[in-house]
Amino acid sequence: MQRREFIGALGASAMAGSLAGCATAGGSASGAKVVVIGGGFGGATAAKYVRSWSNNTIDVTLVEPNANFISCPLSNLVLGGSRRIEDLTVPYDNLVKRHGVKLVRDIATAIDPQKRTVTLGNGTVLPYDRLILSPGVDFLLDEIPGLKQPGAGDRILHAWKAGPQTVALRRQLEAMRDGGTVAISIPVAPYRCPPGPYERACQIAFYLKQAKPKSKVLILDGNPDVTSKGALFKKVWAEQYGGMVEYRNQHKAVDVDVATQTLKFEVQDDVKADVLNLIPPQSAGSIAVKTGLATANKRWCEVDFLTFESKAVPNIHVLGDAIQIAPGMPKSGHMANQHGKVAAAAVVALLSGRPVDAHPLYNNTCYSFTSDKDVVHVASVHRYDAEKKTMVTVDGSGGLSPAPNALEGTYAQSWANTIWADALA
Amino acid sequence: MHAGTVYRAGTASLHFDRVHNMENEVTKPGPLLRRACVPVALALAAFTGLAHAQSTSGTVSPQQVRSWAAACASCHGTEGRALPGSPVPGLAGRPAADLTARMKAFKSSGAQNVTIMHQIAKGYTDEQIAHLSAYFAAVK
Numbered sequence: 001m002q003r004r005e006f007i008g009a010l011g012a013s014a015m016a017g018s019l020a021g022c023a024t025a026g027g028s029a030s031g032a033k034v035v036v037i038g039g040g041f042g043g044a045t046a047a048k049y050v051r052s053w054s055n056n057t058i059d060v061t062l063v064e065p066n067a068n069f070i071s072c073p074l075s076n077l078v079l080g081g082s083r084r085i086e087d088l089t090v091p092y093d094n095l096v097k098r099h100g101v102k103l104v105r106d107i108a109t110a111i112d113p114q115k116r117t118v119t120l121g122n123g124t125v126l127p128y129d130r131l132i133l134s135p136g137v138d139f140l141l142d143e144i145p146g147l148k149q150p151g152a153g154d155r156i157l158h159a160w161k162a163g164p165q166t167v168a169l170r171r172q173l174e175a176m177r178d179g180g181t182v183a184i185s186i187p188v189a190p191y192r193c194p195p196g197p198y199e200r201a202c203q204i205a206f207y208l209k210q211a212k213p214k215s216k217v218l219i220l221d222g223n224p225d226v227t228s229k230g231a232l233f234k235k236v237w238a239e240q241y242g243g244m245v246e247y248r249n250q251h252k253a254v255d256v257d258v259a260t261q262t263l264k265f266e267v268q269d270d271v272k273a274d275v276l277n278l279i280p281p282q283s284a285g286s287i288a289v290k291t292g293l294a295t296a297n298k299r300w301c302e303v304d305f306l307t308f309e310s311k312a313v314p315n316i317h318v319l320g321d322a323i324q325i326a327p328g329m330p331k332s333g334h335m336a337n338q339h340g341k342v343a344a345a346a347v348v349a350l351l352s353g354r355p356v357d358a359h360p361l362y363n364n365t366c367y368s369f370t371s372d373k374d375v376v377h378v379a380s381v382h383r384y385d386a387e388k389k390t391m392v393t394v395d396g397s398g399g400l401s402p403a404p405n406a407l408e409g410t411y412a413q414s415w416a417n418t419i420w421a422d423a424l425a
Numbered sequence: 426m427h428a429g430t431v432y433r434a435g436t437a438s439l440h441f442d443r444v445h446n447m448e449n450e451v452t453k454p455g456p457l458l459r460r461a462c463v464p465v466a467l468a469l470a471a472f473t474g475l476a477h478a479q480s481t482s483g484t485v486s487p488q489q490v491r492s493w494a495a496a497c498a499s500c501h502g503t504e505g506r507a508l509p510g511s512p513v514p515g516l517a518g519r520p521a522a523d524l525t526a527r528m529k530a531f532k533s534s535g536a537q538n539v540t541i542m543h544q545i546a547k548g549y550t551d552e553q554i555a556h557l558s559a560y561f562a563a564v565k
Contacts, residue, residue, distance in 0.1 A: 049495070334499055341495040345488060357489045361553065362496035363545055379541050381548020397548030401540065408540050414511050419499045421508060 029351035030057040035118050035128040037108045037287065039064030039092060041333040042320030043134030045340030045423040046347075050132075051099040053348045061102040061126055062095065063118065066163070069424055072193065073333050073367075074416050075162035079170050080203030081210075082372035088162060088416075094425045111291045113313045130347045132308075133293070133301075134319040134336065135285025136161070137192050140299075143281050146256035155258055156278050160192060172275045173204060178212035180274030185253045185263055187281040188222040190300075192321045192331050195228035195378065197221075197279060199368035202233070205241035206371050217245045220263065220271060222252035228330070229368060229378055229400060236370045236404060253278060284322035291316070296324035305384055305391050306356050307346035308339055317343045326391035328380060330364060337419055338362040360384040360391065367412035374404035375412045485556055493553065494560045505561045521555075521562035528554045 036047045039062055047062045069090045077083035095101040104126075110119040111131065118126045139158065141147045147156060159169040173182065182204050186197040201219050208215040226233055226247070237245035248268075255264040262272045283289060283299040293301040293310050301318040302311040305326060310316045320336030329335060346356045361383045367375050380398035382391045401408060494505065497516060502508055505516030516524060531539060531546035549557070 053491075337499050338496055341492060341498075345492045345495075349488065354488070355486075357486070357492050359485070359489055361493050361549075363499075363548065365500060365541065365545075377541055379544045381545055383548070394548035397544060399544040405540075410512050411540060414508075414513050415500055418502055418508055418511060418513065422498045422503045425503075 028353050029054050029348060031059060032129045032351040033059045033127060034061070034130050034132060034347060034351075035126050036060060036062045036132040036134065037118065038134035038136060038285070038320075039066070039069060039095075039103075040134055040136055040320060040336065041419070041423055042336035042340045042343075043132065044069060044092070044095065045337045046132045046134065046317075046319060046344045047101045048095055048099050048423065049341050049344035050347055051101060053344055054351075056100050058348065058351060059102070060100075061104055062092070063104050063106060063108050063120065063126070064092065065105060065107045065121075067105065068092065069420070070162045070166075071333070071416060071420060072160075072162045072196075074369075074413075075159075075166045076196065076200045076203040077369055077372070078162075078166050079159070079173065079200060080206045080369070080372060081170075082206075085163070085167050090420050090424050092424065098425070108287050111287065111316070113291065113316060116315060129315070129351060131316045132319065132343055132347065133285075133288055133291075133316055133322070134340070135288050135322050137282040137284065137321050137331075138286045138289075139280040140283055141280060144253060144256055144278065146258055147278070147280060149258055152256070152258045156256055156261075156276050158279050159277060160196075160279050160282075169275075169277060173207060174211075176212065176215065176274050179214040180212070181216045181218055181272075182208070182275040182277065183218045183220055183263060183271055183273035185251070185276070185278045186219065186221045186223065186227075187279055188252055189227050190325065190331060191279065191282050193333075193366075194330050195233075195366060195368045198226055198229065198233040199370070200277070201245055202236055202241070202368070202370045205237070205244045209241060209244060213244075215244070217241075218271065218273065219245065219247045220251035220253065220265075221247065221249050224249055228366075229376055232376045232400060232404065233368075233370075240371065282321075284318070288318060288322050293318055294322075300324035305342075305360060305389070306358070307350070308343040309346070317347060319343055326382070328393035329382060329391055330366065330380075332364060332366050334366060334415075334419065335364050337423055338364070340423070358384075358386070365415065367408065367415060369409065369412065370404040373406045373409040375406075375408040376401040376404050377408055377412075485552075490556045490560050494557055497557070497561075504564050506564070516561040517564035519562060521558040524558035524561055525554055528558070 036043045071088040106120040108118050157165050157169045159165040205217045252266040261276045284294045284301050295302045295312050302324045308317040319339040321331040349356045363381045365379045367377045381394045385392045501516050507515030528546050531542045
């Protein structure tokens, strides 16, 4: 009882302090300039929270080439036919209107860490005190040379950035003959959204089962086994889409012949398909690589998990899929949203001359649709380990759904609506 | 890698750990895995768990609690305010004692009318839950 009262008192004083802290936090940071590159789950969240947590005193400019945010989570449902791309599209208006974020629709072409400037495609130079870089992933086309041929990218789709490619892949599925084969090529981990390719196989099978039941989905996985939710996905393929989905492990794609739609592998025999969905190997977005931030295998950006500041270049904070992940930390939109808040808190603290949070603690929730309604999840909780100086999963936390179910289908849609609003509204 | 890899029982958990370890760029096993021994792993887990519990005790800043609470927003809404019509309940303005009681029930009893919170709640100490409950209770 004594202990409980003690904790209650702590909580209450923490809260009172929080309100006071809010009122003064922005004082010394007022007028500081933060530039955010990339308006995905990480960047949009960071932009909004830097504004909120500085009482709108820090100047935030978001650099994003796309007119709207388009969610990768749920985009496989466009392939399955139960969602339209418009359903996953959210405008950036509220970041501007409600939160006072300055939105610049352009790409960042160069960063000068010494001068602390960002150069945009139109030549504009933006100065920053702190830069938040959430560039997502880019594809390592050198590892699949056929994709570098002129026109290859229009015919062999990745659809791993939601938008026109997603819609185009849906059209390829619609145009395919009944009895055709759709091949999905999965790169060796790590890549964006570990369960995404397997959810995609479910969604394509869901469409084909209704529209083209003689057809087949062939999963050609560069990994030794299904990377996430393996037992659950395998059960769904066997029981719901029996005979339509075939899974082959250890199929690391090394090239593609675009004319004949043939995949070539490191070891295994060639595979020809009617629709070829080739998800290439990935790295941090090219602007991060170009700036010298990708210090892990020249692919991913190592960060200090207390602040998300780059270990290579000061005053640049890197978020989301572009980072060298901590053990047990997936490259997911949910995780990028969490990164965005830790980084926002750290940036506001650093610009205000306050210490940064010493005990980051956050979670990941990742839903996969196995049909138009049924869903499975994987969840985890992550805390900072001061000794290891990284994030670790909390022992005993996290887990999977026991089986696909429609209740979690409603939660998954709610999750999407909520996290889009948390990042953008 | 983390100590849980070594000793956690049950196929789902083992699979979960293996899966997540595969997602790391660094794939070579760490020293603990290579010289894996259950008592050592357990002792380390106990030690780090203790260190974790002690490290936050009494030194939690209001900004830290705000950041912890922001992690809940991804599903429960910014500042714990659920979107209209959301099947996931909001947290804002609910009595702290109720929020704490719910979280402790999630922690102790497996899945009872929940799909995910029993797994998330186990990642939070009682002290962290108390801070979070007080935070959300105070959101107007």
